[in-house]
Amino acid sequence: MNRKAIGVFDSGLGGLTVVKELKKVLPNERIVYFGDTARVPYGSKSKEVIVRYSKEIAKFLKTQDVKMIVIACNTASAFALEELKKELDIPVIGVIEAGARMAVEIGENIGVIGTKGTVSSKAYYNAIKRIKLGANVYQKACPLFVPLIEEGMIDDPITEEIVKKYLNEIDVMIDSLVLGCTHYPLLTKVINKLTNGKIKLINPAEETAKEVKMILKELHMENFKREKEDQYFVSDEPENFKELGELFLGFELEDLKEINLEK
Amino acid sequence: MNRKAIGVFDSGLGGLTVVKELKKVLPNERIVYFGDTARVPYGSKSKEVIVRYSKEIAKFLKTQDVKMIVIACNTASAFALEELKKELDIPVIGVIEAGARMAVEIGENIGVIGTKGTVSSKAYYNAIKRIKLGANVYQKACPLFVPLIEEGMIDDPITEEIVKKYLNEIDVMIDSLVLGCTHYPLLTKVINKLTNGKIKLINPAEETAKEVKMILKELHMENFKREKEDQYFVSDEPENFKELGELFLGFELEDLKEINLEK
Numbered sequence: 001m002n003r004k005a006i007g008v009f010d011s012g013l014g015g016l017t018v019v020k021e022l023k024k025v026l027p028n029e030r031i032v033y034f035g036d037t038a039r040v041p042y043g044s045k046s047k048e049v050i051v052r053y054s055k056e057i058a059k060f061l062k063t064q065d066v067k068m069i070v071i072a073c074n075t076a077s078a079f080a081l082e083e084l085k086k087e088l089d090i091p092v093i094g095v096i097e098a099g100a101r102m103a104v105e106i107g108e109n110i111g112v113i114g115t116k117g118t119v120s121s122k123a124y125y126n127a128i129k130r131i132k133l134g135a136n137v138y139q140k141a142c143p144l145f146v147p148l149i150e151e152g153m154i155d156d157p158i159t160e161e162i163v164k165k166y167l168n169e170i171d172v173m174i175d176s177l178v179l180g181c182t183h184y185p186l187l188t189k190v191i192n193k194l195t196n197g198k199i200k201l202i203n204p205a206e207e208t209a210k211e212v213k214m215i216l217k218e219l220h221m222e223n224f225k226r227e228k229e230d231q232y233f234v235s236d237e238p239e240n241f242k243e244l245g246e247l248f249l250g251f252e253l254e255d256l257k258e259i260n261l262e263k
Numbered sequence: 264m265n266r267k268a269i270g271v272f273d274s275g276l277g278g279l280t281v282v283k284e285l286k287k288v289l290p291n292e293r294i295v296y297f298g299d300t301a302r303v304p305y306g307s308k309s310k311e312v313i314v315r316y317s318k319e320i321a322k323f324l325k326t327q328d329v330k331m332i333v334i335a336c337n338t339a340s341a342f343a344l345e346e347l348k349k350e351l352d353i354p355v356i357g358v359i360e361a362g363a364r365m366a367v368e369i370g371e372n373i374g375v376i377g378t379k380g381t382v383s384s385k386a387y388y389n390a391i392k393r394i395k396l397g398a399n400v401y402q403k404a405c406p407l408f409v410p411l412i413e414e415g416m417i418d419d420p421i422t423e424e425i426v427k428k429y430l431n432e433i434d435v436m437i438d439s440l441v442l443g444c445t446h447y448p449l450l451t452k453v454i455n456k457l458t459n460g461k462i463k464l465i466n467p468a469e470e471t472a473k474e475v476k477m478i479l480k481e482l483h484m485e486n487f488k489r490e491k492e493d494q495y496f497v498s499d500e501p502e503n504f505k506e507l508g509e510l511f512l513g514f515e516l517e518d519l520k521e522i523n524l525e526k
Binding site: 038040044046048144147148150161162165235236240260262 | 308
């Protein structure tokens with residue numbers, strides 16, 4: 001047993017979709033979350049910059065005495081997972097491998113949508129090919145999805161048009177579609193509508209949570225009795241984070257603080 | 264006469280619209296530009312964070328021996344102009360005052376569109392009221408415009424729908440509309456089409472360039488003979504900046520370097 005918390009980080013609030021899944025399968029674990037809202041979004045930035053930011057955040061989470069780090073951000077998972085694994089003496093898990101594993105279980109033809117950074121990193125492409133070399137992977141960057149979701153236009157006909165536009169550019173029959181950005185599960189309904197539910201949508205957050213549970217069990221690091229509350233940290237605009245974050249999570253963010261990492 | 268350069272900064276590449284106007288009215292001046300592409304966008308971040316970033320950039324531009332600093336970013340002008348004026352011993356100019364002055368010349372009813380940060384700062388609102396207390400100012404944040412422009416969807420019917428949606432929310436007859444974000448002048452054609460050209464669109468970059476010229480003349484700081492080339496610095500992704508930046512500017516960015524300010 002290990003009573004320390006699980007550290008989770010993301011470029012902003014999207015990573016709360018991973019927290020939500022973690023809390024479903026590991027209700028006794030305490031979460032310490034960091035959202036880098038002063039430098040969000042990560043999706044359009046370079047590997048070098050994302051690795052630097054991720055290292056700063058991991059260093060901060062270590063000061064919070066976490067037993068494990070989950071990179072909830074797809075872009076940071078794509079760019080910084082290996083670097084953080086090398087640098088840290090605790091387990092580090094990203095969302096890409098888990099998403100890739102789920103996708104290959106469905107069929108050979110796999111679509112992947114994500115930010116520019118995630119798509120250009122080819123992280124899902126490579127992870128899928130490592131598991132099943134014969135799989136066909138069709139990637140598409142969808143940089144308008146995050147701003148549309150953050151504008152609250154989830155059920156809007158304009159969003160439907162934009163989803164249609166992006167999906168049409170994946171011009172083949174796919175069996176599954178990896179929602180390779182933490183915000184995208186919020187578009188599940190509209191994507192299912194446009195594809196008549198014929199494509200299996202993969203939310204890597206779900207599989208990641210299962211993987212975290214498995215690893216904690218293997219290493220005998222589970223917590224069986226919840227004692228302290230979760231903590232949330234952001235690098236800017238806590239009020240905004242609280243408001244949108246509670247929508248993502250469905251419950252109140254009680255312990256939320258602002259902290260500046262760039263010192 | 265003063266042969267030093269004019270320092271110009273922005274959160275990313277939008278500020279190149281200001282450079283373009285500066286080069287029209289001051290062809291002999293040398294420009295040193297900084298685009299904070301590692302932390303772009305500024306529009307959704309807090310005053311505290313924007314002031315910190317702006318101070319770091321001003322400090323860097325001072326090492327490049329500039330005679331003046333132009334804050335080409337609307338959000339940074341709104342949040343950091345006064346702070347930089349206090350801190351620096353060279354003239355500092357933002358884009359807000361110039362835009363406000365142009366707007367009141369057209370009529371009493373003024374629309375302002377910009378990022379969330381610019382709109383919530385009420386910087387245009389306050390600047391317009393200082394010039395003409397009786398003016399009516401109608402603000403609207405349009406957070407989807409920048410990602411649409413950066414997706415190259417300038418002539419797209421989807422963009423037309425989104426422009427219509429935002430403009431409809433300014434539910435009064437306005438005489439002029441301030442394009443309060445450096446990217447927005449790229450939407451001039453579609454906005455003119457939707458408003459039948461009945462609303463005068465204000466591009467603050469144009470007026471800012473005129474103001475810079477006037478100040479340099481007053482202080483006898485003009486450069487009459489061009490000797491060195493312009494220099495461009497970014498904090499991330501120079502290739503991407505070069506490609507899109509040349510579209511914004513219409514000429515080649517020859518001297519472009521990457522630099523990390525967060526040390």
